[in-house]
Amino acid sequence: MNKYESIYDFAVNNNCRANFDEPMSKHTSFKIGGSASLFVTPSDDDALINLLEKCAQENVRTYILGNGSNILVSDEGIDAVVISMCRDEDQIQVSDDGIVSCSAGVSLMKVCRTALKNSLSGLEFAYGIPGSVGGAVYMNAGAYGGEIKDVIVSCKAVSRDGVVTEFKKEDMLLGYRTSVFNSNDYIILSAKFRLIADNPDNIKSRMDDFMNRRKTKQPLEYPSAGSVFKRPEGYFAGALIEECGLKGKRIGGAEVSVKHSGFIINVGSATADDVMKLVEFVKETVKKEKGVELEPEIRIVR
Numbered sequence: 001m002n003k004y005e006s007i008y009d010f011a012v013n014n015n016c017r018a019n020f021d022e023p024m025s026k027h028t029s030f031k032i033g034g035s036a037s038l039f040v041t042p043s044d045d046d047a048l049i050n051l052l053e054k055c056a057q058e059n060v061r062t063y064i065l066g067n068g069s070n071i072l073v074s075d076e077g078i079d080a081v082v083i084s085m086c087r088d089e090d091q092i093q094v095s096d097d098g099i100v101s102c103s104a105g106v107s108l109m110k111v112c113r114t115a116l117k118n119s120l121s122g123l124e125f126a127y128g129i130p131g132s133v134g135g136a137v138y139m140n141a142g143a144y145g146g147e148i149k150d151v152i153v154s155c156k157a158v159s160r161d162g163v164v165t166e167f168k169k170e171d172m173l174l175g176y177r178t179s180v181f182n183s184n185d186y187i188i189l190s191a192k193f194r195l196i197a198d199n200p201d202n203i204k205s206r207m208d209d210f211m212n213r214r215k216t217k218q219p220l221e222y223p224s225a226g227s228v229f230k231r232p233e234g235y236f237a238g239a240l241i242e243e244c245g246l247k248g249k250r251i252g253g254a255e256v257s258v259k260h261s262g263f264i265i266n267v268g269s270a271t272a273d274d275v276m277k278l279v280e281f282v283k284e285t286v287k288k289e290k291g292v293e294l295e296p297e298i299r300i301v302r
């Protein structure tokens with residue numbers, strides 16, 4: 001029995017769904033990527049913690065997946081147990097004092113709609129970000145002047161050896177598209193947001209406005225991972241790329257979007273290699289012509 005067969009047996013006997021050689025193109029917004037050696041969806045936090053302990057004991061690498069909207073998986077796939085946080089039983093609870101508690105796998109869109117239903121404001125900026133709550137906290141996702149940092153109170157996370165800790169906002173070191181979780185290897189299990197009461201018509205109109213701006217400016221009709229590069233200080237990545245004449249530049253099936261130069265889209269059957277080559281080409285061109293170093297926001301996973 002190889003290491004993945006032994007983890008598979010453990011997983012299916014411990015409240016997890018599991019598949020060998022799962023194509024990651026099915027689980028990423030880019031619709032690109034080779035297979036995960038083993039793809040597991042634990043049904044709850046206990047199942048997740050047991051699985052993590054088993055993988056640690058067996059010295060098997062794990063990779064945590066949210067909604068797959070900020071990653072590029074290599075064509076060779078991921079030689080690891082990919083653990084999906086997006087499960088069927090994901091939960092959102094709203095308390096009278098405006099605290100919204102969510103498990104990590106809930107989609108941000110669903111949280112935004114729940115906030116609206118409860119006349120709670122603060123998360124409108126996130127309407128249209130296609131990530132999970134865990135991925136959004138990990139990335140400190142943001143848009144239109146708002147970010148997770150503005151609304152988060154605390155989150156619960158577990159270390160790879162199974163120790164659960166509560167992180168207060170100040171412990172999370174939330175910065176521009178970064179958090180402490182980028183370096184501490186903890187897995188976010190749930191998060192609490194503090195929202196404020198407002199008129200639902202006003203909340204809805206802000207959500208609709210942000211969504212319309214996305215639909216007008218972003219190539220949502222194509223698979224992508226959103227903005228490929230972080231905003232360099234004092235510049236906009238999209239504007240720099242456009243000024244370098246790179247709009248519409250293609251390598252294989254990967255294209256710098258004509259609609260929004262900050263996006264690379266999959267126009268057909270792009271490979272991860274096509275996207276990586278295009279990312280490098282854009283970086284080199286912008287560095288040469290503008291003297292600005294672009295840093296990718298998307299995570300490359302091998």
Ligand SMILES: Cc1cc2nc3c(=O)[nH]c(=O)nc-3n(C[C@H](O)[C@H](O)[C@H](O)COP(=O)(O)OP(=O)(O)OC[C@H]3O[C@@H](n4cnc5c(N)ncnc54)[C@H](O)[C@@H]3O)c2cc1C
Pocket residue numbers: 029063064065066067068069070071085104128129130131132133134135136137138139140141142143181186187188189218220224225226227299
């Ligand atoms: C069309 C489009 C528009 C977008 N617009 C925006 C935008 O306006 N603003 C913005 O900030 N982003 C945007 N994004 C990028 C992306 O949606 C966000 O970064 C989102 O927060 C990623 O969440 P996810 O669940 O998809 O994470 P994934 O892509 O699955 O993972 C991202 C990283 O988080 C880690 N991770 C995920 N879940 C957990 C967890 N529970 N515990 C620990 N680590 C975890 C992963 O290991 C990985 O390193 C956009 C993407 C697309 C495709």
